[in-house]
Amino acid sequence: MINTLSYDGFAKPIKDKNGQIIAKIPISAHLFLKNSGPLINITITHPKMVADKLQQAGKTVPRVTINALIDTGASFCAITQNVANQLMLLQTGFQNVTSVLNQQACPVFFAYFQFHWGIGKEIPVVACPLRRN
Amino acid sequence: MENQVESELQKNMQYVQNHIDELLKTYPNKYLLVVNEKVVNSFDDYAHAANYGIQNYGIDSNLYIEFLNTQQLINFIFTANL
Numbered sequence: 447m448i449n450t451l452s453y454d455g456f457a458k459p460i461k462d463k464n465g466q467i468i469a470k471i472p473i474s475a476h477l478f479l480k481n482s483g484p485l486i487n488i489t490i491t492h493p494k495m496v497a498d499k500l501q502q503a504g505k506t507v508p509r510v511t512i513n514a515l516i517d518t519g520a521s522f523c524a525i526t527q528n529v530a531n532q533l534m535l536l537q538t539g540f541q542n543v544t545s546v547l548n549q550q551a552c553p554v555f556f557a558y559f560q561f562h563w564g565i566g567k568e569i570p571v572v573a574c575p576l577r578r579n
Numbered sequence: 580m581e582n583q584v585e586s587e588l589q590k591n592m593q594y595v596q597n598h599i600d601e602l603l604k605t606y607p608n609k610y611l612l613v614v615n616e617k618v619v620n621s622f623d624d625y626a627h628a629a630n631y632g633i634q635n636y637g638i639d640s641n642l643y644i645e646f647l648n649t650q651q652l653i654n655f656i657f658t659a660n661l
Contacts, residue, residue, distance in 0.1 A: 495633045538629055538644045556629045568626040
């Protein structure tokens with residue numbers, strides 16, 4: 447069973463009789479993954495330098511929040527072409543992606559992953575034809 | 580516009596493929612930034628390459644980044660320490 451609790455760097459807060467939070471205990475990411483399953487809520491947007499350029503041009507900086515699947519055996523981060531189109535991400539190349547059906551060159555984009563506990567990372571993401579089963 | 584960028588990126592990719600042997604010798608395990616079919620710089624990580632390209636060439640240019648990996652991929656493990 448997959449639990450889709452969002453991870454903010456802390457375990458479930460301890461509350462008093464009145465429902466007031468009296469303690470928040472830090473929990474490491476690997477323990478959260480072990481206890482709560484491989485789905486994580488993240489926001490994808492443009493990296494800061496791209497966002498600055500868009501804002502200078504009077505454009506808005508789009509962002510989407512999605513449930514991402516953590517795959518510890520993956521070689522790269524993958525998004526759907528639909529998410530890449532929504533965000534109008536900057537393409538920086540191609541990546542050969544091999545599946546059981548075929549091999550194809552998929553576009554690579556420069557993106558920023560924002561995690562809900564405050565940190566984020568500028569990374570390359572590959573737009574693949576992902577299928578939901 | 581999108582197709583034009585993709586076409587320019589494909590030209591840059593073709594340039595890298597045509598010169599892959601010499602590039603691997605000159606820039607082993609580096610992220611290569613290619614603009615207008617010319618190598619403009621090399622970096623240790625992807626984000627630095629992308630940010631350098633955006634700062635110097637803008638977001639409308641054909642910034643192509645390729646990692647020149649000299650290590651063989653062995654069942655998802657880049658280096659097998661056996």
